Amino acid sequence: MSRSHRLSSGSVSCRLEWRPSRWLQGTLALLGLLAPWSVLLSEMPRWAAWPLVAGVLAYTFWLIRRERRKPVRNLVFPGNDSPVQVDGVAVESVTVQWRGPLAFVTWREPGGSRRRLSWWPDTLPPERRRELRLAAGLQDASRHRSGMAP
Numbered sequence: 336m337s338r339s340h341r342l343s344s345g346s347v348s349c350r351l352e353w354r355p356s357r358w359l360q361g362t363l364a365l366l367g368l369l370a371p372w373s374v375l376l377s378e379m380p381r382w383a384a385w386p387l388v389a390g391v392l393a394y395t396f397w398l399i400r401r402e403r404r405k406p407v408r409n410l411v412f413p414g415n416d417s418p419v420q421v422d423g424v425a426v427e428s429v430t431v432q433w434r435g436p437l438a439f440v441t442w443r444e445p446g447g448s449r450r451r452l453s454w455w456p457d458t459l460p461p462e463r464r465r466e467l468r469l470a471a472g473l474q475d476a477s478r479h480r481s482g483m484a485p
Contacts, residue, residue: 348411348412348413348414348470349410349411349412349414349466349467349469349470350409350410350411350412351409351410351411351412351454351459351463351466351467352407352408352409352410353407353408353409353410353452353454353458354407354458355402355403355404355405355458356402356453356454356455356457356458357457358455358456358457359402359453359455360399360402360403363395363398363399363402364395364399366395367391367392367394367395367396367398367399368395370391370395371388371391371392374387374388374391375388408421408422408452409421409422409423410440410452412429412467412470412471414470419442421442421444421450424444424445425445426442426443426444426445426450427442427443427445428441428442428443429441429442430442431467431468431471433468436455436456436464437453437454437455437456438453438454438459438464438467439451439452439453439454440452440453440454454467
């Protein structure tokens with residue numbers, strides 16, 4: 336008797352929680368602290384450089400604060416013909432893109448606006464990343480696309 340298990344696409348689902356990344360916040364802080372140095376080391380006149388430095392630092396703090404205050408989001412990829420849900424609301428046109436260990440999910444809300452989330456390695460461990468890859472693959476496979484040109 337075979338010990339292999341059959342997986343049905345109806346039983347494969349993925350539930351993910353998105354939260355703001357501390358790595359992203361740290362990267363923003365690092366870039367925000369290095370930018371004033373590049374302005375001050377350039378040949379820009381000092382009377383113009385110092386206000387620019389102040390603006391860069393203020394904008395950096397604003398970006399980090401905005402990122403930190405983003406709400407936690409819950410995504411459900413049901414793994415069948417049901418639509419993907421974000422915070423309990425069915426959404427359309429869900430796409431998952433990968434850039435190395437970074438995952439980007441884009442969708443269209445019922446009102447028509449587009450939203451986007453990005454997972455950094457500190458918020459999406461490898462086992463959850465694999466689940467998302469499998470669930471996103473099922474979503475792409477369930478789309479009906481013509482195999483030949485009309």
